[in-house]
Amino acid sequence: MEAKIQPYQYHFIKKQVLTLVEAYQHVSDLTTLQALQSITADRIHEIVGHDYPEIANLIHTVSDITLRKNTANTILANFKDFVIPFEIPSKARLSKLFAKTKKLTVPDFAQQLDPRDLSYLGWNDPGQQQKFITAYHDDTLIGVQGHLATKTQPGFCAICQHHSEVSLFLATTPINYDGTYTKKGDYICRDSVRCNQQLMDPLNLWQFMENVQNK
Numbered sequence: 001m002e003a004k005i006q007p008y009q010y011h012f013i014k015k016q017v018l019t020l021v022e023a024y025q026h027v028s029d030l031t032t033l034q035a036l037q038s039i040t041a042d043r044i045h046e047i048v049g050h051d052y053p054e055i056a057n058l059i060h061t062v063s064d065i066t067l068r069k070n071t072a073n074t075i076l077a078n079f080k081d082f083v084i085p086f087e088i089p090s091k092a093r094l095s096k097l098f099a100k101t102k103k104l105t106v107p108d109f110a111q112q113l114d115p116r117d118l119s120y121l122g123w124n125d126p127g128q129q130q131k132f133i134t135a136y137h138d139d140t141l142i143g144v145q146g147h148l149a150t151k152t153q154p155g156f157c158a159i160c161q162h163h164s165e166v167s168l169f170l171a172t173t174p175i176n177y178d179g180t181y182t183k184k185g186d187y188i189c190r191d192s193v194r195c196n197q198q199l200m201d202p203l204n205l206w207q208f209m210e211n212v213q214n215k
């Protein structure tokens, strides 16, 4: 079985490794540094498991070598080789998913994004003040769309659970057959690329998508 990790796992690993690089800049005691290395390796193992020897070897390097910025970048690039890229849906598939939107504006994702960074695909249509979010849940493509406030402020994002530059997202969902609508929403990162880099647990993403759909 070929070794694989998910994008959110990669971002978790990256955060741990960069925190360790930070520690090297501030801590000089070798025993403390070795302990930090070992804790970091354990944390990574905890999230990626023990199934793949190639990944276990890579985790071992985290606790084995002196971590400087250069070596850290090499280690992270090696981890990235194992990431399962997000499968970006075709424009036709997105148009079907967001069928309520007559003229769906779909950016050229292939030019702009590294699919290995993505746990979900999110983009803004500033002209319409709309945000579109799509992700796979149990291999099914799901999507939510809604109004994105123009105002951006520092705050907590309901998707990535980080402090970030957030805007109020309000999904418009029909609640009755008589055509009345309810609006449910939350504050989320305006920039979905950044949000993906901060997303380390997809449960929060699925929870958010379910909550705003009012199901």
Ligand SMILES: [Zn+2]
Pocket (backbone or CB within 6 Å): 157, 158, 159, 160, 161, 162, 164, 188, 189, 194, 195, 196, 198
């Ligand atoms: Zn976020």
